[in-house]
Amino acid sequence: MADERAEADRIVVGVDGSDASKQALRWAVRQAELTDGVVEAVTAWDLPQAYGGAIGWLPPSSEEEAAAFEAQARQGLTETVGEAVGPRPAVRVRTEVRHGTPASVLLNAADGAALLVVGSRGLGAFAGLLLGSVAQHCVQHAPCPVLIVRGDGT
DSSP states (O other): OHHHHHHHTEEEEEOOSSHHHHHHHHHHHHHHHHHTOEEEEEEEEOOOTTTTGGGOOOOOSSHHHHHHHHHHHHHHHHHHHHHHHOSSOSSOEEEEEEESOHHHHHHHHTTTOSEEEEESSOSSTTTTSSSOHHHHHHHHHOSSOEEEEOTTOO
8 A cells, every 4th residue: 555655646757957857856846745755856868869970870889888878877867866956855756767768768657657747948959949859748648647847947
């Protein structure tokens, strides 16, 4: 029963280091305080699109190389969570790093969650768009309610 309650009160937050994702994380922590929930801060890592250079995509030459990408994502997530909510947030904040594209990682993480929270614009190339592509995809396909938080605090 306790595990069911923890799952039902789980708020998943997409974190990419952007101001919008930090605002989303702060919002989720405040909401979790009200609902006695837990926050799961999730980030995705993947190999760069141009990995391998002009000859096209190549798999990493070693597991160590892939592990380095994951470690960098983990460090970025840890730093961002610390910056956004401090070392002792009022609620439990779990961190999770998953391999894959941001939208697919967030949709999988949100399975069974009470809420998915994402920033309106992340670190993508089209930062001027009204709603980021990851946020848009999550709104259209999430298995739970989605809240979009703007990075300017509104």
